[in-house]
Amino acid sequence: MKASTTDPLDTEHIRADFPILQREFDGTQLVYLDNAATSQTPEPVIDTIAEYYRTYNANVHRGLHQLSQEASIAYEEAHDRVAEFIGASGGREEIVFTKNTTESMNLVAYAWGLAELGPEDEVVTTQMEHHSSLVTWQQIGKKTGAEVKYIRIDEEGYLDMDHAKELITDDTAMVSVAHVSNTLGTINPVSELAELAHDHGAYIFVDGAQSVPHQPVDVEAIDADFFAFSGHKMCGPTGIGVLYGKRELLESMQPYLYGGSMVRKVTYEETTFEELPWKFEAGTPVIGQGIALAAACDYLDEIGLERIQRHEHELAEYAYDRLTEFEDITVYGPPGDDRVGLVSFNLDSVHAHDLSSILNDHAVAIRAGDHCTQPLHDTLDTAASARASFYLYNTRKEIDALIEGIDDARALFA
Numbered sequence: 252m253k254a255s256t257t258d259p260l261d262t263e264h265i266r267a268d269f270p271i272l273q274r275e276f277d278g279t280q281l282v283y284l285d286n287a288a289t290s291q292t293p294e295p296v297i298d299t300i301a302e303y304y305r306t307y308n309a310n311v312h313r314g315l316h317q318l319s320q321e322a323s324i325a326y327e328e329a330h331d332r333v334a335e336f337i338g339a340s341g342g343r344e345e346i347v348f349t350k351n352t353t354e355s356m357n358l359v360a361y362a363w364g365l366a367e368l369g370p371e372d373e374v375v376t377t378q379m380e381h382h383s384s385l386v387t388w389q390q391i392g393k394k395t396g397a398e399v400k401y402i403r404i405d406e407e408g409y410l411d412m413d414h415a416k417e418l419i420t421d422d423t424a425m426v427s428v429a430h431v432s433n434t435l436g437t438i439n440p441v442s443e444l445a446e447l448a449h450d451h452g453a454y455i456f457v458d459g460a461q462s463v464p465h466q467p468v469d470v471e472a473i474d475a476d477f478f479a480f481s482g483h484k485m486c487g488p489t490g491i492g493v494l495y496g497k498r499e500l501l502e503s504m505q506p507y508l509y510g511g512s513m514v515r516k517v518t519y520e521e522t523t524f525e526e527l528p529w530k531f532e533a534g535t536p537v538i539g540q541g542i543a544l545a546a547a548c549d550y551l552d553e554i555g556l557e558r559i560q561r562h563e564h565e566l567a568e569y570a571y572d573r574l575t576e577f578e579d580i581t582v583y584g585p586p587g588d589d590r591v592g593l594v595s596f597n598l599d600s601v602h603a604h605d606l607s608s609i610l611n612d613h614a615v616a617i618r619a620g621d622h623c624t625q626p627l628h629d630t631l632d633t634a635a636s637a638r639a640s641f642y643l644y645n646t647r648k649e650i651d652a653l654i655e656g657i658d659d660a661r662a663l664f665a
């Protein structure tokens with residue numbers, strides 16, 4: 252029987268699905284708290300990819316033989332499954348498989364941005380963007396003359412919505428915003444931003460890399476024009492990302508990559524392109540990864556995104572409370588009760604890299620560095636931070652192990 256949306260997660264049961272979590276280092280069991288970078292992969296997803304390679308590995312769309320037909324059906328249906336997972340009622344035609352969120356972002360920036368933007372246009376984004384979005388718009392701005400503007404964050408790490416209202420004007424062509432910050436844990440008001448963008452005739456691109464794995468997402472309720480995320484952060488394999496786009500927008504755009512598979516008729520002079528989404532999937536696509544991503548959607552839905560979200564929220568609150576007990580720890584971002592399952596922080600006396608290395612001796616895996624948000628770290632007035640990020644299989648006991656490791660680091664550097 253499927254659990255109700257309010258039932259707590261049975262982490263012991265869930266952990267048994269993830270073979271990697273059984274790993275030990277020098278007799279200590281792995282505590283994996285780097286899920287915002289990449290999540291671990293459960294048996295059903297590993298089985299799906301293994302079954303694909305064992306039993307029906309073949310190129311898609313091209314072959315008339317049985318294996319190719321089986322692979323093509325599974326690959327195409329995977330687009331429908333992903334569409335359903337994020338509430339895209341247009342099905343496969345609105346779902347382009349890419350390599351990752353970064354490629355999805357670049358696809359829009361090149362295919363839409365280069366064609367549509369000029370010196371009279373503005374792209375409005377935020378101070379908390381991941382480099383995948385910030386660098387891409389910055390570079391497209393340089394190529395097209397469009398100005399890139401950044402919505403400020405306030406002291407607590409929320410977007411300053413008064414500033415957003417000032418910046419989003421009739422000159423704005425695109426608003427590009429992270430649904431959830433990978434450094435601050437802030438959940439951004441993307442529906443409100445979509446409304447603001449649309450009121451001014453602009454489009455909105457939502458970077459859902461840190462939201463889709465952790466909470467129910469409905470791209471149509473948000474009214475996102477484009478929405479991107481990565482498989483490897485949601486129990487899926489590496490090498491698969493998704494770009495959702497409203498059908499009429501995707502239809503109006505020229506392809507980003509050219510070559511085989513995305514064409515219908517080719518002569519020496521002219522080419523006509525395939526229909527959606529294939530016109531954006533040039534060459535041999537991410538077949539095994541796409542099929543396994545659909546299995547990851549099944550896995551997460553079976554457990555329930557509401558339950559996962561609640562579980563992570565409780566862990567984040569616990570981690571926030573424990574970390575803020577110490578005067579020598581600075582925690583970045585909103586209060587514990589209003590953030591997703593990640594906490595970035597610094598310990599006064601220990602550089603984040605040293606802290607991560609000491610934690611590694613305790614078999615605790617966290618992230619240290621700028622988390623691909625260098626400008627945000629400049630705003631926070633620090634070069635680096637440590638980040639612990641949680642997922643459905645993490646436990647309070649693992650957060651206690653993190654705190655013990657931090658105590659050890661503090662003592663070593665005293």
Ligand SMILES: Cc1ncc(COP(=O)(O)O)c(C=O)c1O
Pocket residue numbers: 287288351352353354381383384429431432433458460461481623
């Ligand atoms: C908010 C956000 N956007 C984009 C990305 C880029 O994802 P990928 O490296 O899978 O392209 C990440 C990855 O950490 C992220 O956290």
